[in-house]
Amino acid sequence: NAGVTQTPKFQVLKTGQSMTLQCAQDMNHEYMSWYRQDPGMGLRLIHYSVGAGITDQGEVPNGYNVSRSTTEDFPLRLLSAAPSQTSVYFCASSRAGYSYEQYFGPGTRLTVT
Amino acid sequence: GIQVEQSPPDLILQEGANSTLRCNFSDSVNNLQWFHQNPWGQLINLFYIPSGTKQNGRLSATTVATERYSLLYISSSQTTDSGVYFCAGSSNFGNEKLTFGTGTRLTIIP
Numbered sequence A: 001n002a003g004v005t006q007t008p009k010f011q012v013l014k015t016g017q018s019m020t021l022q023c024a025q026d027m028n029h030e031y032m033s034w035y036r037q038d039p040g041m042g043l044r045l046i047h048y049s050v051g052a053g054i055t056d057q058g059e060v061p062n063g064y065n066v067s068r069s070t071t072e073d074f075p076l077r078l079l080s081a082a083p084s085q086t087s088v089y090f091c092a093s094s095r096a097g098y099s100y101e102q103y104f105g106p107g108t109r110l111t112v113t
Numbered sequence B: 001g002i003q004v005e006q007s008p009p010d011l012i013l014q015e016g017a018n019s020t021l022r023c024n025f026s027d028s029v030n031n032l033q034w035f036h037q038n039p040w041g042q043l044i045n046l047f048y049i050p051s052g053t054k055q056n057g058r059l060s061a062t063t064v065a066t067e068r069y070s071l072l073y074i075s076s077s078q079t080t081d082s083g084v085y086f087c088a089g090s091s092n093f094g095n096e097k098l099t100f101g102t103g104t105r106l107t108i109i110p
Helices: none
Strands: A004-007 A010-013 A019-025 A031-037 A043-051 A054-057 A064-066 A076-078 A087-094 A108-112 B004-007 B010-014 B019-025 B031-037 B043-048 B052-056 B059-064 B069-074 B083-090 B104-109
Touching: A004 A087, A010 A019, A019 A031, A019 A087, A043 A064, B004 B083, B010 B019, B019 B031, B019 B083, B019 B104, B031 B069, B043 B052, B043 B059, B069 B083
Parallel strands: A010 A108, B010 B104
Antiparallel strands: A004 A019, A019 A076, A031 A043, A031 A087, A043 A054, A064 A076, A087 A108, B004 B019, B019 B069, B031 B043, B031 B083, B052 B059, B059 B069, B083 B104
């Protein structure tokens, strides 16, 4: 199994540009989520999904959109990038929800200039 | 949601030393997880430990949910143990989102 994969590994955007961070898992996990990690802080939940077709907001959802058309994929879209979105983004999956063991992808380091 | 505090924020040890990392919660937790983020940024789940004690090699963890804390023990530290250790928990099983602490940065000196 590849586990949780994320692309790209690094990305530089200009303010106002849009892009999609990709996340995929091959463990048939129902639950997937996106976190951002900023220096000196723990991980903060952006959006999550409990299954295909179902998404919900986390702690810091503003400026981000998600969709879940398949069990395997959970892309994160930045519609109009802002410098405040400079961060490291992690995708995670688990068997059924927050309360189960979380598996993380390798992360995407995003810089917005 | 719950608040999560980790201590100490930084820890520097000689190779071979033992260490104890602590995680305190503002409310009772039904679910708790420990993660290691290595120097390359990868997050690895170490323990899913809502209560009791678990051991995996040189690492072990104990959670006392009713007293709102968890401990991570690392024995005979190796340089590969360096990185940041996070704990995360939620207050209601399956309903509350995971809240992460700000981490303990562990540096093991050869």
